[in-house]
Amino acid sequence: NAGVTQTPKFRVLKTGQSMTLLCAQDMNHEYMYWYRQDPGMGLRLIHYSVGEGTTAKGEVPDGYNVSRLKKQNFLLGLESAAPSQTSVYFCASSPWTGGSAQPQHFGDGTRLSIL
Amino acid sequence: AQKITQTQPGMFVQEKEAVTLDCTYDTSDQSYGLFWYKQPSSGEMIFLIYQGSYDEQNATEGRYSLNFQKARKSANLVISASQLGDSAMYFCAMRPFSGGYNKLIFGAGTRLAVHP
Numbered sequence: 001n002a003g004v005t006q007t008p009k010f011r012v013l014k015t016g017q018s019m020t021l022l023c024a025q026d027m028n029h030e031y032m033y034w035y036r037q038d039p040g041m042g043l044r045l046i047h048y049s050v051g052e053g054t055t056a057k058g059e060v061p062d063g064y065n066v067s068r069l070k071k072q073n074f075l076l077g078l079e080s081a082a083p084s085q086t087s088v089y090f091c092a093s094s095p096w097t098g099g100s101a102q103p104q105h106f107g108d109g110t111r112l113s114i115l
Numbered sequence: 116a117q118k119i120t121q122t123q124p125g126m127f128v129q130e131k132e133a134v135t136l137d138c139t140y141d142t143s144d145q146s147y148g149l150f151w152y153k154q155p156s157s158g159e160m161i162f163l164i165y166q167g168s169y170d171e172q173n174a175t176e177g178r179y180s181l182n183f184q185k186a187r188k189s190a191n192l193v194i195s196a197s198q199l200g201d202s203a204m205y206f207c208a209m210r211p212f213s214g215g216y217n218k219l220i221f222g223a224g225t226r227l228a229v230h231p
Binding site for chain 1: 119124148150157158159160162206210212217219222223224
């Protein structure tokens with residue numbers, strides 16, 4: 001049972017470099033999400049997607065871009081990394097809720113440091 | 116404003132005792148869901164328990180129960196018979212049903228330490 005898989009698990013970047021975080025889910029979920037987790041602040045939503053080919057901004061989208069070309073994959077890009085983007089990044093997925101609530105299933109996180 | 120407040124940055128409990136982790140929420144939605152997640156030191160987020168705003172009974176899952184007091188807008192997590200493996204960060208989250216994408220709003224978390 002893979003669930004939600006994030007790659008890489010760790011990465012160190014220099015300021016100004018770019019990179020892409022990959023999230024893959026094998027549960028056929030419609031919704032996918034990218035969060036960042038910073039000390040004392042819980043999880044904050046960066047971007048989300050309600051289906052293949054769709055993306056939308058969350059609470060803290062600046063400095064990030066996303067793409068969902070395939071239903072099972074959700075990519076998070078940093079075009080020009082900044083030290084303020086040092087964080088732990090989580091990807092999550094959930095099924096279509098139909099007006100109810102469904103738990104989100106999380107990957108194990110990516111620890112990203114920007115020097 | 117929609118918000119989750121967890122007022123206890125850290126808690127400790129003796130093994131085998133019960134502990135309550137506080138969570139209050141703020142929403143204007145009449146329909147919403149409340150979740151608790153556990154984050155052990157290894158970092159993954161583990162779903163523990165769910166309570167819907169119209170559920171009349173408090174949710175229970177094994178040693179976890181959710182003390183839901185709608186009028187007070189509180190959704191406290193109760194862990195009975197604490198175990199050393201319960202040491203972790205615990206996050207309360209809310210899903211306001213007015214959001215169309217299963218939006219979750221998280222609190223800042225409570226770090227629980229279970230002592231032998």
